[in-house]
Amino acid sequence: MLRNLKEFHYPATVAEALAILQRFDSRASVIAGGTSLGRTDDAKIEAMVDISRMGLAFLKEDKVSLRIGSTNPLQALARSRKLGVFAGGLLARAAASQPSRLLRNAMTLGGSIVLSTPWAEMPPALLTLDAKMIIAGEIEKIIPAEEFIGDSKYRVLGRSEILTEVRVPREMASWRSGYSVFARTRTDPAMVIASVALLEDRGTCAGARIVLGGITRRAIRCPAAEKKLVGKKLAPQHFAQAARAAVGGIEVVVDWRASREYRLQVAEVVMRRTLAACWSDGKEGAR
Amino acid sequence: MKLEMKLNGKDVSFEIAGPELLLDLLRDNGYFGAKRGCDNGDCGSCAVQVDGKSICSCIYFAGQAHGREVTTIEGLGTMEHPHALQETFVECGAVQCGFCIPGMLLSAKELLDECPNPKDADIREALDGNLCRCTGYTKQFEAVKVAAKRIIEGKSKGRKPARGGKSR
Numbered sequence: 001m002l003r004n005l006k007e008f009h010y011p012a013t014v015a016e017a018l019a020i021l022q023r024f025d026s027r028a029s030v031i032a033g034g035t036s037l038g039r040t041d042d043a044k045i046e047a048m049v050d051i052s053r054m055g056l057a058f059l060k061e062d063k064v065s066l067r068i069g070s071t072n073p074l075q076a077l078a079r080s081r082k083l084g085v086f087a088g089g090l091l092a093r094a095a096a097s098q099p100s101r102l103l104r105n106a107m108t109l110g111g112s113i114v115l116s117t118p119w120a121e122m123p124p125a126l127l128t129l130d131a132k133m134i135i136a137g138e139i140e141k142i143i144p145a146e147e148f149i150g151d152s153k154y155r156v157l158g159r160s161e162i163l164t165e166v167r168v169p170r171e172m173a174s175w176r177s178g179y180s181v182f183a184r185t186r187t188d189p190a191m192v193i194a195s196v197a198l199l200e201d202r203g204t205c206a207g208a209r210i211v212l213g214g215i216t217r218r219a220i221r222c223p224a225a226e227k228k229l230v231g232k233k234l235a236p237q238h239f240a241q242a243a244r245a246a247v248g249g250i251e252v253v254v255d256w257r258a259s260r261e262y263r264l265q266v267a268e269v270v271m272r273r274t275l276a277a278c279w280s281d282g283k284e285g286a287r
Numbered sequence: 288m289k290l291e292m293k294l295n296g297k298d299v300s301f302e303i304a305g306p307e308l309l310l311d312l313l314r315d316n317g318y319f320g321a322k323r324g325c326d327n328g329d330c331g332s333c334a335v336q337v338d339g340k341s342i343c344s345c346i347y348f349a350g351q352a353h354g355r356e357v358t359t360i361e362g363l364g365t366m367e368h369p370h371a372l373q374e375t376f377v378e379c380g381a382v383q384c385g386f387c388i389p390g391m392l393l394s395a396k397e398l399l400d401e402c403p404n405p406k407d408a409d410i411r412e413a414l415d416g417n418l419c420r421c422t423g424y425t426k427q428f429e430a431v432k433v434a435a436k437r438i439i440e441g442k443s444k445g446r447k448p449a450r451g452g453k454s455r
Contacts, residue, residue, distance in 0.1 A: 001306050002305065002306045003306060004305075005305030005306045006288065006305045007288055007305060008288065008305070008348070008350035008351070008353060010353065010354065031348070031351065034346070034347060034348055034351055035328055035343075035346050035347075037348070038308060038328075038345070038346035038347065038348060039327070039346060046305075048305075048348070048350060050350070050351060052351075053354075073340075075340075099415060099416075100328070100329075100331065100415060100416030101341065101394060101412060101413055101414070101415050101416040102328070102331050102334055102341055102342055102343045102390075102394065102416030102417070103328055103343065103416060104416075105340040105341060105342050106340075106342045106343070106346075106347065187329060
């Protein structure tokens with residue numbers, strides 16, 4: 001419980017929100033959907049800065065990027081027609097893989113990234129699509145997903161910084177994708193997330209971006225697996241080789257649900273199937 | 288801190304503590320329709336609508352609702368004038384112990400407000416955050432289908448805003 005929480009602030013602009021955060025130093029927290037904060041225990045927090053009213057629930061395109069505002073609820077992303085076709089609908093499927101409509105209505109894109117639990121839905125998909133995180137603060141920072149998601153120093157943003165937007169390169173729009181989640185039950189946290197994007201050029205794999213989540217502390221790219229595919233006319237044995245390479249040497253997160261060995265075996269199977277489905281029709285469903 | 292919001296169509300204000308959750312605020316003020324189930328955002332029995340979107344009030348700070356419009360099951364219909372969904376849930380035998388039903392009705396209402404003629408997959412998706420431990424989901428699924436048809440055919444009041452009668 002946030003027992004010392006005394007006030008809420010409802011800034012209308014990013015500048016206003018940053019000013020409030022600066023004023024409170026480390027005693028304020030940003031809130032958007034709030035689904036994780038309600039259960040947080042932090043005696044330092046005295047104020048909440050609600051960033052859900054600052055016009056950050058946008059979805060637009062410019063010449064180089066698909067731009068997605070950080071306070072978009074996962075449900076809006078899951079239902080977006082634009083995201084439903086961009087890169088084979090990868091981002092929409094990732095958002096829809098959060099199993100409860102009630103939570104999808106509240107959880108935001110930014111929350112999924114910043115909290116970045118091992119089972120968070122969006123980071124694997126954003127890493128797959130080479131997204132960039134836009135951070136507002138004293139200076140605006142643009143941080144690649146690979147750095148932001150993979151590095152603990154960005155896990156908690158600076159105390160007076162806000163993740164405002166995610167930009168996905170438009171050149172990813174024509175890639176095929178696959179996204180699969182393996183969990184004990186539909187509502188249980190994911191044990192494995194396989195998120196992949198493949199580019200086809202006249203029957204040959206011209207590009208591959210392969211990401212594992214759930215099984216690792218943070219979503220990770222698997223360059224060794226990508227090398228098994230690029231430049232080849234893909235057949236089932238290539239998917240099997242890539243899947244084996246993807247799980248090779250990874251640091252597995254283990255809890256009471258399943259052993260390391262079980263997770264590795266499942267991850268390899270899920271990855272192989274996801275790659276095969278992605279290449280064949282790009283319609284491998286989440287969960 | 289002072290919280291102002293529209294609750295079931297009426298402007299209201301409350302003096303709240305910072306960490307107070309919306310579910311506690313509602314139940315402390317006599318709105319018992321939202322139920323405390325898992326207290327973790329898993330079961331959906333605490334669902335209410337905030338600006339037309341159903342959310343879990345057990346993990347939603349009351350402060351987040353400031354300036355917003357909150358609808359509880361007490362605002363959906365009355366005993367005299369039930370919402371079409373309330374009629375069809377009864378007619379289809381979708382209610383057994385009833386604990387999950389307020390949340391389920393609000394999720395279903397959000398669906399019908401957005402999509403008056405939902406496909407089967409839409410209904411399943413709309414109710415996927417509401418767990419029922421008695422009946423299963425077949426009858427509730429059927430009830431939403433029948434309600435949608437009834438509202439489209441104009442046989443029921445459907446979206447008519449209702450007054451906030453309180454019930455335990």
